[in-house]
Amino acid sequence: MAAPVMKTVRGWSDLALGVRSAVLRLPGLSQVRWSRYSPEYRDPQIDKEYYRKPLAEQTEEQKFELELRKTQLIKAAPATKTGSVFEDPLISKFTNMMMKGGNKVLARSLMTKEAWGVLVHWIPWQTLEAVKRKQFEKYHAASPEERAAIERNPYTIFHQALKNCEPVIGLVPILKGGHFYQVPVPLSDRRRRFMAMKWMITECREKKPRRMLMPEKLSQELLEAFHNQGPVIRRKHDMHKMAEANRALAHYRWW
Amino acid sequence: MLKGMRRLISKVHKLDPGHVLHMGTQAPQSLAAHLDSQVSGQSPRAISRTSENDPAKHEEQHEGQHYSLPLQDMKTIFPHGLPPRFVMQMKTFNEACLMVRKPALELLHHLKNTNFDHPAVRYVLYGEKGTGKTLSLCHIIHFCAKQDWLILHIPDGHLWVKNCQDLLQSTYNKQRFDQPLEASVWLKNFKTANERFLSQIKIQEKYVWNKRESVEKGSLLGEVVEQGITRVRNATDAVGIVLKELKRQSSLGIFRLLVAVDGVNALWGRTTLKREDKSPIAPEELALIYNLRKMVKNDWHGGAIVLTLSQTGSLFKPRRACLPQELLGKEGFDALDPFIPILVSNYNPKEFESCIQYYLENSWLQHEKAHTEEGKKELLFLSNANPGQLERLCAYL
Numbered sequence: 001m002a003a004p005v006m007k008t009v010r011g012w013s014d015l016a017l018g019v020r021s022a023v024l025r026l027p028g029l030s031q032v033r034w035s036r037y038s039p040e041y042r043d044p045q046i047d048k049e050y051y052r053k054p055l056a057e058q059t060e061e062q063k064f065e066l067e068l069r070k071t072q073l074i075k076a077a078p079a080t081k082t083g084s085v086f087e088d089p090l091i092s093k094f095t096n097m098m099m100k101g102g103n104k105v106l107a108r109s110l111m112t113k114e115a116w117g118v119l120v121h122w123i124p125w126q127t128l129e130a131v132k133r134k135q136f137e138k139y140h141a142a143s144p145e146e147r148a149a150i151e152r153n154p155y156t157i158f159h160q161a162l163k164n165c166e167p168v169i170g171l172v173p174i175l176k177g178g179h180f181y182q183v184p185v186p187l188s189d190r191r192r193r194f195m196a197m198k199w200m201i202t203e204c205r206e207k208k209p210r211r212m213l214m215p216e217k218l219s220q221e222l223l224e225a226f227h228n229q230g231p232v233i234r235r236k237h238d239m240h241k242m243a244e245a246n247r248a249l250a251h252y253r254w255w
Numbered sequence: 256m257l258k259g260m261r262r263l264i265s266k267v268h269k270l271d272p273g274h275v276l277h278m279g280t281q282a283p284q285s286l287a288a289h290l291d292s293q294v295s296g297q298s299p300r301a302i303s304r305t306s307e308n309d310p311a312k313h314e315e316q317h318e319g320q321h322y323s324l325p326l327q328d329m330k331t332i333f334p335h336g337l338p339p340r341f342v343m344q345m346k347t348f349n350e351a352c353l354m355v356r357k358p359a360l361e362l363l364h365h366l367k368n369t370n371f372d373h374p375a376v377r378y379v380l381y382g383e384k385g386t387g388k389t390l391s392l393c394h395i396i397h398f399c400a401k402q403d404w405l406i407l408h409i410p411d412g413h414l415w416v417k418n419c420q421d422l423l424q425s426t427y428n429k430q431r432f433d434q435p436l437e438a439s440v441w442l443k444n445f446k447t448a449n450e451r452f453l454s455q456i457k458i459q460e461k462y463v464w465n466k467r468e469s470v471e472k473g474s475l476l477g478e479v480v481e482q483g484i485t486r487v488r489n490a491t492d493a494v495g496i497v498l499k500e501l502k503r504q505s506s507l508g509i510f511r512l513l514v515a516v517d518g519v520n521a522l523w524g525r526t527t528l529k530r531e532d533k534s535p536i537a538p539e540e541l542a543l544i545y546n547l548r549k550m551v552k553n554d555w556h557g558g559a560i561v562l563t564l565s566q567t568g569s570l571f572k573p574r575r576a577c578l579p580q581e582l583l584g585k586e587g588f589d590a591l592d593p594f595i596p597i598l599v600s601n602y603n604p605k606e607f608e609s610c611i612q613y614y615l616e617n618s619w620l621q622h623e624k625a626h627t628e629e630g631k632k633e634l635l636f637l638s639n640a641n642p643g644q645l646e647r648l649c650a651y652l
Contacts, residue, residue, distance in 0.1 A: 085624040085633055086652060112651045128651040132621065136347045153621035154651070 037075050044077040045069070080104075088155060090162070094197050098214075110214050128154040130219035151226070161225035165196035165232045169243045174252045183252045184243035199232050200225070207231065303612035305355070310398035313355050313363060319609040321352040324397060332400045334444040336410035336517065338389050340646060348617050354606065356387065358599045359394040365595070366398070366559055371511065374553045377560045377591060379519075382599035383577050385643025388563045389517055391599055395561055396515055404511040404558065405452050407501065407550070409441070412521030413568030415543050419528055422536075426465075427492055431542045432528075438490035438543060442483045445497070452510060453477035458500050464489050476500060495546045502550060505557035512558030514550055518565040522548055523587030525571050548590065562591070602640040610642070614649050622652040 045051075058066070080092055091112060099107035111127050131154040139150045151157055170187040173180040187195070200221060208217045224230030305320040307313060313322070329337075329351050337345075345351045362378055369376065380388045396406055409415075415437050425431040446453065456476040463469040464486070470478055476497065483493025505512035516522075522544055528536045538544045551560055564582045566572055576582050579596055602610060611631060614620045624630040634652075638645040 085627070085629050086622060114647045114650070126651050132619075132650070133343070133347050140349050152618065155622060 041073045041075045042069070044074050044081075046077060046081050046083055048083050090159060090193075091155075093193075094158075094162075094201075097197050098201055110218075125213075125215060127215040127218045127222070128158070130215050131157055131222060134219060134223065157226050158222060161222045162193070162196045162200070164228055165199060165225050165236055166192040167195060167236050167239045168192075169240065170195070171239065171243055171246070172253075174249075176252055181249050181252060182242065182246055183249045184246055185253055196232075196236075199235055203232050203235070303609040303616065304352070310363065310394060310401060311367070313360060315360065317355045318357060318360065319354065319603075319606045321354050321609070321613050324351045324353065326351060328397075328400075330447075331450075332397060332406070332448060333393065334447040335441075336389075336396070336408050336515075337393060340643075341390065344646070348619070352613065353390060353394050353397075354387075354610065354613075355394070356391065356599075356606065358387075358597045359391045361597060362391070362395055362561065363398055366395070369559055371508070371557050374556050375512075375514075375558050375560050377551070377553055377562060377594035379579055379591065379594045379596050380561070380563045380599055381577060381579050381582075381596060383601070383641070384567060385641045386599045386601055387642045388565065388599045392515055392517060392561060392563050396513070399511075399513040400448075402511070404513045405501065405505075406448055407445070407498075407512065407514045408448065409516045409547065410444075411565075411568060412516055412518035412547075413565070413570070415541065416521045416524065416526040416528065416538060417568075417570060422528060422530075423488070425491065425542050426489070427495070427542070431540050431545060432536060433488075433491040433542055435487040435490050438494045439484055439487050442480050442490060442493060442497075446477075446480050446484070453480060456500070456504060456509070458496070459503065460500075462492075462496055464492070491542045494543060498546045498550050502555045506555050508557060510557075512555075514558065514560040515562075516547070516551065516560075517563045518568055519551065519562040519591075520564050520566075520569055520572070520582040520584075520587060522551070523584055523590065524569060527570055551591070562594075602642055602645070604640075607635060607640050607645075610645060620649055620652055625649075625652050 053062075055063075080096075081087075095104070095107045095111045098111065109125060114125050114129075132152060135150060135152045135154075135157070139147055139152060142150060151160075167187065169184050170191065171182040172185045174183045200218075204214060204217045204221055208214070221230055221232060225232050303319075303321055305317050305322050307317055308322050308324070310322075326345070326349075329345070341351075358380060362380075365376070365378065380391055382388055396408060399406055415434065419434050419437065421435060423433040423435060425433045453476050457473050458470070458476060458479065459472060461469060461472045462479070464482065468482075468486075470482065479493050479496050479500075483490040483497075501512055504510075522538060524538065526536050526538055526541070528541075530536060539548070551562070553560065564577070564579060566574065566576050566582060569576075569582065572582060579591075579594075580588055583591060611620070611634070615626065620626070622630070625634070634645065634648060638648050
C-alpha cells in the first residue's frame with residue numbers, strides 16, 4: 001500500500017534514496033497493492049554519474065551510502081528505466097498513459113522511437129518528429145526577425161505545452177447531506193501533471209478526424225497548447241471557471 | 256569471395272588486361288585514407304560539407320563530406336527513385352545534400368574509365384539494410400545526368416511484381432501479362448528525366464498498335480512515349496519498344512546509356528500476382544519484367560548497367576539475406592554473371608562524425624545532450640553507425 005505510492009513520489013521529487021518509512025505489516029491486515037519485494041529491498045540507482053564520482057569528492061554520507069549498497073539487497077530495475085542520456089521521465093509517463101493493452105512497442109513508436117520494420121515510412125510516425133518537422137517548416141517560411149522566436153526543440157515544446165495545460169485548482173465531489181457537491185480544492189503536483197496528460201490524450205483520441213493518425217493529431221494539439229490555445233487549454237479554463245463559481249462551497253473541505 | 260569475382264577476374268584477364276579491377280583501386284584509397292586521418296587528427300573538428308558540387312570532380316579527399324544538389328535539378332533528374340525519408344529530409348531542410356562515400360567513388364572511377372566499345376559492365380551494389388545503396392545509386396545517376404547520359408532508372412523492381420490491381424493479357428504475346436498502371440507511371444517519369452533525348456532519337460522500325468494506329472519508322476521516340484502515356488492499354492508495349500530501341504541505338508554511339516535498376520532481385524524472384532484461376536504467375540510471364548531482363552543482359556555496348564539489391568521490398572526472402580547469391584537465387588546470379596560486386600557498408604568513424612556535424616549544422620539535433628560527447632557515443636552505440644538507423648534516431652532527438 002504505502003510502498004508503491006512512496007516509489008512514485010520519490011521518482012518525481014528526487015528525494016534521497018534510502019528514506020523510506022517502514023511498511024506496517026500487521027497480522028490480519030492484508031494489503032491491496034503490494035510488491036513481491038520484502039521491505040529490506042532498496043531501489044536501484046540508475047544514474048551513471050552517481051557511480052562515476054571520484055572518491056575524494058564524496059561526502060561522508062555518500063561514502064556510507066555506497067558501502068551500504070554493497071551489502072544490501074537491491075530490486076531489479078524496470079526495463080523502461082535506461083541509463084540513456086536522452087531519457088525523459090515525463091515522456092515515459094506519457095507513453096505509458098497512451099499505451100493500450102500493454103502494447104508498449106506501439107505506444108513508444110507513436111511517441112518517440114520508430115519501429116525499424118515499418119512499411120509506410122514516408123509520413124512521420126512519431127509525434128516528436130512531426131512536431132519538429134512542422135516547426136522547421138515554420139522556421140524556413142518566417143523572416144529572420146521571427147526566426148529567433150520559433151522554438152524547434154520538440155522536448156521543450158512538449159514540456160511547456162503540458163505545463164500550460166496543468167490546472168491550478170481542481171474540483172472534488174464531496175458528499176454532504178445526501179448530495180454530492182463539486183468543491184474547489186488545491187491539487188498536488190502529481191495530480192496536476194496527471195490531469196494535463198489525461199486531458200491531452202482523451203482530447204486526441206475522441207476528437208480526432210477519422211483518417212488522421214494519432215501522432216499528427218497529438219502534434220497539432222501540443223503545438224496549440226504551447227501557444228496557450230486549443231481545446232485542452234479551454235478545458236483547463238473551464239475547470240478554473242467552475243472552481244471560481246463554486247467558491248462558496250470551499251468550506252466543505254476539511255483537509 | 257563470391258563466385259562472380261573469380262569468374263570476373265578470369266574473364267577480364269582475357270578481355271583487357273588494362274581494365275582497372277575492384278582490388279586494384281583499394282591500395283591508393285587506403286593510402287589516401289591514412290593521409291586523411293593524419294590531417295584530420297590535427298584539426299579535430301570534422302568538416303562535413305564540401306563546395307565541390309560536380310560529381311565528376313569528387314576524389315578521395317572528399318570522402319565523408321556532403322555536397323549539395325540544386326533543388327531544381329532534383330525535380331528533373333529524380334522524378335522517382337529517391338528514398339522516401341530522403342525526400343522528407345529534403346523538404347524539411349530546403350536543400351538536398353548527399354554524402355560522398357567510398358562505394359560511389361569507386362563506381363565513379365570505373366564509369367570514368369569505361370571503354371564504350373566493350374560490352375556494358377554490370378555493377379551490383381549490395382549490403383545490409385539501411386547502409387545507403389539507393390543513395391549511392393542516386394549519386395551515380397546525378398553524375399551520369401551531368402555528363403549527359405541517357406538515364407533509364409527503374410526506381411524499385413519490387414513494385415512491378417506485387418500489388419498490381421489490373422493485369423491484362425498482353426496484346427503482343429498471348430502468354431504474357433501487361434501492367435498498364437505501372438508502365439504509364441514509369442513512362443511519365445522517364446519523360447521528365449530525359450526530355451531532350453526524346454526529340455533526338457528516331458526509331459528504326461515500324462510498330463503497329465492496333466488496326467487503326469501505328470507508328471512509322473523514323474519517327475521520334477517521344478511519340479512512342481506519348482502514345483504509352485495517353486493510351487494506357489498500350490503502355491507496357493510502349494515500354495518494351497523504348498527499351499528495345501535504346502538498346503539497339505546505344506551501340507551506334509549517339510548517346511551513352513545508363514541502366515539503373517533498384518531492387519533488381521525482383522526480376523528473378525517470385526511474384527505475388529495470380530491469374531483468375533488463382534495460379535501464381537512467374538516473373539517472366541510479365542511483359543515488363545521480360546523486357547527488363549533483356550536490358551540487363553550485357554550483349555550491348557555504349558554504356559553501363561548499375562544495379563542494387565534490396566531485401567526490404569523483396570518477396571519470400573529472409574530478412575537477414577543481403578548477399579547477391581542469397582537474394583538473386585541461382586537463376587538470377589547466373590543471368591547476371593559476370594558482374595562487379597560493390598559492398599556498401601556502415602559509416603566509418605569519420606563519416607559518422609561528418610553526418611552528426613551535418614545534422615548539427617542544420618540544427619536537426621535539438622536535444623541538449625545530443626551535442627555532448629556522451630550523446631554522440633550513445634548515438635553510435637544505438638545505431639551501430641548504420642546510416643538509415645542513425646537518421647531515424649536523429650529524427651526524434
